[in-house]
Amino acid sequence: MSFEISAFILSLLCLVYSLSAKRRQYHLPKGLKNMLLSQHVMFLALLICNILSAASSVGGVYLQAIASREVVFWQYLLHACYFFFHTTLSISFALYIMNVNGASMGRSPRFYFYFALPYLCSELLVLTNSFTGAAFYMDARFLYHRGPLMPLLYANGAVYLVLGVLFFFRYKQAVSRADSLAIAVVIALTSLGVTIQGLYPNLQVELFSESLNFLALMILLEERGGHMDPATGALNRLAFADANRRLMETGQTYQIVLVKLTDIALFSKLFSGREMDALVMRVSGWLTSISSEQDLFSLRDGEFALLCSEAEGRDAAATATAVLERFGQDWKTGSLTLRLETMVSVVRVPEDVASLTDLEELLSSGFRKAGPGSRLVPFAELSAHRRNRRIEQALRGAVNDRRLHVWYQPIWSVQKRRTVAAEALLRVDSEELRTLSPEEYIPLAEQCGLIREIGLFVFEDVCRFLRDRQAEAAGLSYIELNLSVHQFLYDDLVERFEEIRARYGVPREKLNLEITESASTDKAPAVREAMETMRSMGYTFSLDDFGTGYSNLVQLIRGNYKNVKMDKSLLWDAEGSAAASRLLDSLIHVIRSLGCNVVQEGVETPAQLERTETSGGNLIQGYYFSRPLPEDRFLTYLGREASGGRR
Ligand code: C2E
Ligand code: MG
Ligand code: MG
Numbered sequence: 147m148s149f150e151i152s153a154f155i156l157s158l159l160c161l162v163y164s165l166s167a168k169r170r171q172y173h174l175p176k177g178l179k180n181m182l183l184s185q186h187v188m189f190l191a192l193l194i195c196n197i198l199s200a201a202s203s204v205g206g207v208y209l210q211a212i213a214s215r216e217v218v219f220w221q222y223l224l225h226a227c228y229f230f231f232h233t234t235l236s237i238s239f240a241l242y243i244m245n246v247n248g249a250s251m252g253r254s255p256r257f258y259f260y261f262a263l264p265y266l267c268s269e270l271l272v273l274t275n276s277f278t279g280a281a282f283y284m285d286a287r288f289l290y291h292r293g294p295l296m297p298l299l300y301a302n303g304a305v306y307l308v309l310g311v312l313f314f315f316r317y318k319q320a321v322s323r324a325d326s327l328a329i330a331v332v333i334a335l336t337s338l339g340v341t342i343q344g345l346y347p348n349l350q351v352e353l354f355s356e357s358l359n360f361l362a363l364m365i366l367l368e369e370r371g372g373h374m375d376p377a378t379g380a381l382n383r384l385a386f387a388d389a390n391r392r393l394m395e396t397g398q399t400y401q402i403v404l405v406k407l408t409d410i411a412l413f414s415k416l417f418s419g420r421e422m423d424a425l426v427m428r429v430s431g432w433l434t435s436i437s438s439e440q441d442l443f444s445l446r447d448g449e450f451a452l453l454c455s456e457a458e459g460r461d462a463a464a465t466a467t468a469v470l471e472r473f474g475q476d477w478k479t480g481s482l483t484l485r486l487e488t489m490v491s492v493v494r495v496p497e498d499v500a501s502l503t504d505l506e507e508l509l510s511s512g513f514r515k516a517g518p519g520s521r522l523v524p525f526a527e528l529s530a531h532r533r534n535r536r537i538e539q540a541l542r543g544a545v546n547d548r549r550l551h552v553w554y555q556p557i558w559s560v561q562k563r564r565t566v567a568a569e570a571l572l573r574v575d576s577e578e579l580r581t582l583s584p585e586e587y588i589p590l591a592e593q594c595g596l597i598r599e600i601g602l603f604v605f606e607d608v609c610r611f612l613r614d615r616q617a618e619a620a621g622l623s624y625i626e627l628n629l630s631v632h633q634f635l636y637d638d639l640v641e642r643f644e645e646i647r648a649r650y651g652v653p654r655e656k657l658n659l660e661i662t663e664s665a666s667t668d669k670a671p672a673v674r675e676a677m678e679t680m681r682s683m684g685y686t687f688s689l690d691d692f693g694t695g696y697s698n699l700v701q702l703i704r705g706n707y708k709n710v711k712m713d714k715s716l717l718w719d720a721e722g723s724a725a726a727s728r729l730l731d732s733l734i735h736v737i738r739s740l741g742c743n744v745v746q747e748g749v750e751t752p753a754q755l756e757r758t759e760t761s762g763g764n765l766i767q768g769y770y771f772s773r774p775l776p777e778d779r780f781l782t783y784l785g786r787e788a789s790g791g792r793r
Pocket of ligand 1: 555570571583584585601628660714748750769770774
C-alpha cells in the first residue's frame with residue numbers, strides 16, 4: 147500500500163515538474179494524431195496514467211477495508227478505473243519508446259489499428275466487466291476477486307512491453323548512445339517490476355517501480371537543459387543531431403529549411419548586446435510560430451534550421467517563402483527597428499543529404515554571402531564546398547605525385563611580326579580535373595595553401611626550360627609567369643625564386659611576373675613591399691586581366707608595369723558595342739602613353755587581330771595564333787614560325 151502511495155506522490159511530482167519547468171514557449175501539438183506522435187505528450191500520458199492507476203488502487207484498497215453495500219459502487223468503480231488506466235499505461239509506454247526513436251513516424255492507419263487492437267480488446271473487457279464479471283467481480287460480501295479473463299489484461303501489458311523492446315532494438319541506431327542506454331535500463335527495470343508484481347501479487351511494487359522509471363526518463367530524456375540554446379530559446383545543435391538521426395535512421399523523407407541572418411555580426415557591432423539578444427529572441431520566436439517548438443533549432447549565431455516532415459504536412463518551399471517575406475519587413479525590439487537580411491535554403495533528405503555526417507559537413511561549411519539582399523540559395527550553391535573538396539583532393543594528389551605540367555602560349559609582336567614571348571600556364575594531369583580550367587582550381591589552391599608549392603613548381607619548370615636555351619634560340623625574349631598574390635604572403639618567396647633561378651642560371655630579365663589586380667594587391671603592404679624588392683633586383687611585372695574586377699587606375703600609374711594585359715572580355719565586348727570599343731581604344735592609348743606594352747588577350751579571329759593592331763596594342767595573345775601548348779609542341783610551333791610556316 148505504501149508503495150502505491152509513493153508511486154502516486156512521485157508521479158504527481160514528476161508531472162508538476164514536467165509541466166512547470168517546460169520551456170516557456172511550449173504549446174501542445176494540435177490534433178490527436180500529433181499528440182500521440184509527440185514524445186513529450188506521451189510522457190505526460192504515462193505520468194497521468196500512473197497517477198490515476200495509483201490513486202484508484204489506493205482508493206480501492208481503502209474501500210476494501212470498509213467493504214459495505216453503501217460503498218460497493220465506488221469500490222467497483224475504482225477497481226475498474228485502475229484497470230482502465232493501467233491498460234492505457236502499457237500502450238502509452240510502447241508508443242513513448244516508439245516516439246523516442248522515431249519508430250512511430252510515417253506509419254499507416256492500418257498499422258495503428260493492429261497496434262491498438264490488444265489495447266482496444268482489453269479496454270472493452272474492462273468496460274463491459276460490470277455485465278460479464280470476466281475480469282473481476284465482487285462477491286456477496288463485497289470482496290474483490292479476479293475473474294477468468296483477468297490474465298488477458300496481464301497479457302496486454304506483456305504485449306506492449308515486448309513491442310516496446312522490439313521497436314527499441316529495431317531502431318537502436320536512431321537514438322544517441324546515451325539515450326539508448328537510458329531506455330534500455332528503463333525497459334529492464336519495468337520488466338523487473340512487472341515480474342516481481344506477477345510473482346508476489348501482494349507486493350504492489352509495479353506502479354512504484356514505474357514511477358521511479360519515469361523519474362529517470364524525465365531526468366535523462368525529457369529534461370533537455372543541455373539541448374537548449376539559451377540565447378534563442380530554441381533547441382540546439384545537439385538536439386538537431388538527435389532529431390535528424392531519428393528521422394534518418396527510420397527512413398523518413400523530410401526537408402530542412404536553413405535560415406541564416408547574414409548581417410547579424412555587423413549589427414552586433416553597432417548595437418548593445420541586450421538589444422541584439424532581444425532581437426534574436428524575436429526572430430527565434432517568430433520562427434517557432436511558423437514551425438513548432440520541437441522543429442526549430444539554433445545551429446550557431448544567427449543560423450537556424452526548421453524541420454519540415456511530410457507527416458506533419460509542413461511544406462518546406464512554403465516555409466522558405468514565408469521566411470523571405472517576413473524578412474522583407476522590419477523587425478522591432480525596444481528602441482530598434484531593423485531590416486535584417488537572410489539567406490534561406492532547403493535541403494531534402496535523403497535526396498540531397500543522406501547521412502548525419504553529410505549534414506554536419508554541409509552545415510560546417512555554412513552559407514557564403516554573395517551580394518546584398520535576402521535570397522533563396524539553391525542547394526547546388528550551398529553544397530559547392532563538396533565539389534570544391536573533391537577538386538582540392540585531386541589537386542593535392544597531383545601536386546604530391548608531381549603530375550603538374552607547364553604549357554606555353556605564344557605572345558606575338560605586332561612590330562616584329564613574330565612570337566617574342568610566351569605565357570606559362572599550369573596544366574594538371576588528373577582525371578578529376580580534366581574538364582576544369584585553372585581559373586577554377588587556382589583559387590582553391592590559393593585557399594588551401596597549395597598555391598605555394600604549385601607556384602614554386604611552375605617557376606622552377608620555366609627556369610629549367612629557359613636553361614636549355616632552345617626558346618632563346620627561337621627568338622623568345624622572356625616568359626611570363628602567373629603569380630598569385632597569395633604567394634607573396636610566404637616570407638621566403640623572393641629567397642626561393644632567387645635560389646631556383648641561380649641554380650638554373652637564368653637571368654632575371656628572361657622572366658616576367660604576371661599579377662592580377664585585386665583588393666589585396668592594393669591593400670596588403672606585404673605584396674607591395676615584395677614587389678618593390680623584386681623590382682629593385684631587376685624583375686619585371688605585367689598587370690594581368692586589366693579591365694575586370696578590381697581595376698584600379700591609380701595602381702596602373704604607381705605600379706610601374708612592363709606590360710598591361712587587356713582582358714579578353716574588353717576585346718569581345720568592343721565588337722558589339724561602340725561605347726565599349728571607344729573605351730578600349732582610349733585605354734590602350736593611355737597605357738601605351740604611360741610607356742607600357744599592351745598585350746591583348748583573347749584574340750581569336752583575324753578581325754580581332756586587325757582591330758587590336760589598329761588601336762595600338764603591340765602584343766597579341768590568343769587562339770588565333772595558338773592555344774597553350776606542351777613544351778615540345780611549343781618549340782615545334784616556334785620552329786615552324788621561324789621557317790616562315792604558318793603566319
Ligand atoms: P590568365 O593568366 O589570364 O591566362 C590566360 C588564359 O586565357 C589562359 O587560360 C588561356 O588559355 C586563355 N586564353 C588565351 N587566349 C585565349 C583565346 O583566344 N580565347 C579564349 N577563350 N581563351 C584564351 P587558362 O590556361 O585556362 O588559365 C586560366 C587562368 O588560370 C589564368 O588566366 C591564370 O589566372 C590562372 N593560371 C594559369 N596557370 C597559372 C599558374 O601557373 N599560376 C597561377 N597563379 N595562376 C595560373
Ligand atoms: Mg596570366
Ligand atoms: Mg589574363
